Each structure stands twice: as C-alpha cells, then as structure tokens.
Amino acid sequence: MELVVDKLAVARGGVTLLEGVSFALAPGRALILRGPNGVGKTTLLRTLAGLQPAVAGRVSAPPESLTYAAHADGLKAVLTVEENLGFWAAIHGVGGVGDAMARMNLLDLRDRRAANLSAGQKRRLGLARLLVTGRPIWVLDEPTVSLDVASVALFAGVVRGHLAQGGMALIATHIDLGLDEAAVLDLAPFKARVTVGSGGFDEAFA
Template sequence: MSLLSTTNLSVTRGGIPVLERLTFTLSAGEVLVLRGPNGSGKTTLLRTLAGLQTPSQGQVHVDPDHIAYAAHADGLKSTLTVSENLKFWAGVYGQTDIQPALAAFDLTRLTGRAAGNLSAGQKRRLGLARLLVTGRPLWILDEPTVSLDASSVALFAAAVQQHLATGGAMIVATHIDLGFEAQVLDVTPHRAKLASQSGDFATGFDSDEDGAFL
C-alpha cells in the first residue's frame, strides 16, 4: 500500500527554486533515505512532504493524518517531566499508552526527571520517543540521530524496524547507515539550476530550527 507519492515535484525556499522534478513512491514497510551535501535541499523537501509548505510545481499524494514529522529541535517542554512530555503528545494524537515508547528508548528510569535536566542525548531520545505515541504510520524525519551515541542509534534503529514490521514507513535525511534495507534518493541531480550555482544560497536557506512536530 502506497503511503506517499510525488509527481514531478519542485520545491522552493524563500521563493527561490531549490529542487525540481522529483517523482517517487513510498509504500508500507519501506524506508526512503535522502542523501546530498549540506544545503542541497533535503530539509526543504521534507517540510514540503510534511505539508508545512506548498510545492512550487507538481504534487504530493499523502493523507496528512498519516504523517508524524520531526525536525532538528527536540520540541520538548523543559519544565515537564519525561512522562508528562510523552503524555502530552499522546493526548494530542488520541493515544494513552506511553510505556512502549519509554521502554523502546530506555527512558523508563527517567520518567520523573524534568526534560530541561536531561543530557542532549537523553533529550533526543525523548524527542524520538514521541513518534511512538502518535499512532501514525508515516515518519518524516530530519537528521534524527544528532546527539545520539552508538547505543542510542541502535535503539532508534530497532524502533524503526518495529515500525516497519507493523506497516509503517519512514522518509529520513541522514548520513548514518542505520543497518537496514532502504531506498536511497540523492537529491543532488534534482537541484534547481540557481541553487546549484550558488552554494552560499543553498547553505544559508536549507535549515530548520523550529522544532516542528506534526
């Protein structure tokens, strides 16, 4: 079953063309890894797929209620505890059980600790644990393993494998080999002419620090 597809998709950043002529399909149980140098347009593409901005041309075919999108920032409420953060996000998505998410990211012993008192790696694990309480099949992730050590990357990879096994799918921008089969889309050949000619433009505009999570 196709969860997302694009047809001749072109995207812009700040009104300037970044990527063009992207056509692909992602089905249940599949992973699509976006590759390309920093500033090549990966974040802009992810934001467009997640519905945070409209394409300049072409179409994205996806049910928005299937999407869980996580950007660079962890998007946590620092004064809430680990469990309170997860309960908040679970409530947003009509879910109640946070225990599997706590266990999957080794957060059970930290349930009573305020998110603001967590280490960078712990915050990242909590941010990723939010994915498990959304109940949504399509994860769209931008560099999800930033701040994670090797053991935490393994936890994330295991969570993804379980997600895929239950009919989920993932589109991810990452430079890390997560150890499972995936389609790879190098966005470099799809860079718009203006963006490819101006490295300063591409580096300056393809960033996202808003911590968006849908």
C-alpha cells in the same frame, strides 16, 4: 496506503532548490535521502510535512498520516519525560506511553524534567514522540543528532519495528543506520538548474 511524490519542486527564500523529485513509499518500506549540505533535504521534508508550499508537483498521502521530526525536540522543559510523552499522546488520542519509554530506553528517566536531561536524552525523548502519534509515515530530518552509537542502534531498531508493522519512514541522514532494507535516493540530480520563485513565500525557518 502510500506516500506518492510526483515531480515536486521546492524552494527556500524564494529560490527553487529541487525540482522534478518523484518517488513512492509503500507500507513497510524506508527511503533514505542523501545529498550534499544545502541541496534541499530539509526543505523537501518540510514541504512534505505541510509546513511550506511546494513550487510545483504533487504530494499524495492519506490525511493525518504523516508525522515530522526535525532538529528541535519539541519538549516542554518543566514537564517530566512521562508527562511530555503523555502530552503528545493526548493530542493524538493514543493511550499509554510506557511502551514508547521502554523502546527508547527512558523508563529510568520517566520522572526527570526535560530541562535536566542531557542532549542525547532529550533527543531520545523527542524521537519517542513518534511512537505516540499513531501515524504510519515518519518524516525524519537528521534524527540521530546528539545520539551516541548505542542510541543510534536503539533508534534503528525502533524504525525496523515500525516498518515491520506496515509503517513507512522517509529519513534524511548522513549516518548509516544499518537499515539494509531501505532504498536510497540521491537528491543531487534533482538540484534545480533554473531558480524559480516560490510565489513570494519567505521561508524564514528552513
């Protein structure tokens, strides 16, 4: 099982941003996406996650194998930390959320409503959702936003644990997560030279 991207072209607002993007991600491996602001990192990840169509190329991955985490934490404000994770665990058919809370340092906050969490605590809770999806391929867009140094290190440890269990991670970030084992892909060379429309698709939420 692996994620294979072959000559992919992606667009935002009808304008092609990247083209010819190719890579393969094998079990136990991580790939860090780099590139200047606006190059198309978010658009690429949204395309891989199936949230918008590709302009060209192919994405191959086992069905129901990807989970996507972007800037929005996807939390229900009136639910507690434990209830939020329980909601997502039920959707994915995963039992128990104690391990996810422990690994993201949320046990002391288990009974606190999401509305009353700090920005960093909300981010940790949003990332804890990855652990209750049961999906092997994590597609992450700037996952460390709002995290302090200690929480970044905590999350990096969670990613390492995921890789050690045969999982995969594709991460767009400007932060050094200390994942020395991760490969790096600079997207700047894939910047489209000719703007090709995306078939009239208007990406309103990129």
